[in-house]
Amino acid sequence: MQSISYKDSGVDIDEGNAFVEGIKPYVKATFDKNVIGGIGSFAGAYELPGGFKEPVILAATDGVGTKLRLAIDSDRLEGVGIDLVAMCVNDLICNFATPMFFLDYYASAKLDKYRAIRVVQGIAKGCEIAQCSLIGGETAEMPGMYQHKDFDLAGFAVGIAEKSDLQRQSNIKQGDVLIALQSSGIHSNGYSLVRKLLFEELKMKFEDQICGKTLIETLLTPTRIYVDDYKKIKNHINALAHITGGGIVENLPRVLPKDLRAQIDTKLIKTLPIFDILKLNLDEDEVYRVFNMGVGMIIVAPRTNLDYILKNTDGYEIGEIITAPCGVDLI
Incomplete structure (x- = not known):
């Protein structure tokens, strides 16, 4: 039997590594003083801000939905990263939580680092607008799940609030x-x-x-x-x-x-x-x-x-x- 590689099955490890290198400057630009460490660890680390009497951690997750279909078909990819951040952090502030950090998930049939970098540029820009740090993410190549240039996005935002503010709507x-x-x-x-x-x-x-x-x-x-x-x-x-x-x-x-x-x-x-x-x-x-x-x-x-x-x-x-x-x- 002829030897086959992961690349033969549709997953290119080298392309993934090149993608990580390509996004580093955009990700680092979102870091604030509370980010501990850099890019490439198994988990992102973030020091909790001070000044809270009873701090509560809140989290929100969302996607972009079929707006992605239009972005893919028109090859206008930068804006959907901002959408991804917005849908998560806008939910957090409704619970009086100040966004601290963000993580993303990018899944595609075959990783095209240039297209993926454009998406992450948008995510990083969204994080800068939202004044939160992009401290981690995951990129998955799944040729058996997606076709051609299709991809999907998910985002995860974590914020901090004063416990007493969670009951503010009772006022x-x-x-x-x-x-x-x-x-x-x-x-x-x-x-x-x-x-x-x-x-x-x-x-x-x-x-x-x-x-x-x-x-x-x-x-x-x-x-x-x-x-x-x-x-x-x-x-x-x-x-x-x-x-x-x-x-x-x-x-x-x-x-x-x-x-x-x-x-x-x-x-x-x-x-x-x-x-x-x-x-x-x-x-x-x-x-x-x-x-x-x-x-x-x-x-x-x-x-x-x-x-x-x-x-x-x-x-x-x-x-x-x-x-x-x-x-x-x-x-």
């Missing part, structure tokens, strides 16, 4: 104001529906123009990272809701007490042109249940703090809290 009261923080676009949810509607039903093309940008540029706009906004206002808010899959109607109730309800005036929501296209072709209840509709985060805060929040973010008022069973009224 929510009738009359609290609801403030929207704008999204950068569709973010990273609902792309199966987007692809079916725009490309299968409406027969649109990547190069079609929407307000001076191509459709593919619009669809691949990276998810906005809200960590800096959160740090500016965290002591002036009662709750923060990340508007992802399920839209406003399913995500906002996750931070509300059972006897309080959100009342939102949809006429106040600042949408983007891509959402106008979706609204024209889909049922209104469906678009508000699937997409963020221009609202990436919703802040719940005492009305006395409204001016401070508006001065320190791009937020704007969209509604208030009323006494009624937990839920959302879109009026």
Whole structure:
């Protein structure tokens, strides 16, 4: 029997080693003073920040979903790394956790170090925006699981919070104001529906123009990272809701007490042109249940703090809290 190698089966160890060397400068650029050691150990090490009375560690994990399909098909790979970080750290801050570090998982049929480096560059950029360190990751070649240029991503973010802050939403009261923080676009949810509607039903093309940008540029706009906004206002808010899959109607109730309800005036929501296209072709209840509709985060805060929040973010008022069973009224 002729001798065969791991490379013959579709896995190239040398390409993997070259990839690790290629990403080192981007990863190191995310390190802060709490990172212990360098790249290449069996686990990443991070010293816990001081200043907490009762520190609690929180973790979040997520992916990018079928937005990856568009990134792969258009060969626009840099932005999905930012998406990956955003989807994790934006969840952490909703529990009043400051992101500390991030890990990623990249799986493909066959590792192409140049394409993979472009993805990790985006992950590193996302970590810099989120002010957290990229301290580890895993790259897997699985020719029996993936085909051609397909790959998948998963991300893992760890943050730290004061234990008392985990109960902050119990401070929510009738009359609290609801403030929207704008999204950068569709973010990273609902792309199966987007692809079916725009490309299968409406027969649109990547190069079609929407307000001076191509459709593919619009669809691949990276998810906005809200960590800096959160740090500016965290002591002036009662709750923060990340508007992802399920839209406003399913995500906002996750931070509300059972006897309080959100009342939102949809006429106040600042949408983007891509959402106008979706609204024209889909049922209104469906678009508000699937997409963020221009609202990436919703802040719940005492009305006395409204001016401070508006001065320190791009937020704007969209509604208030009323006494009624937990839920959302879109009026």
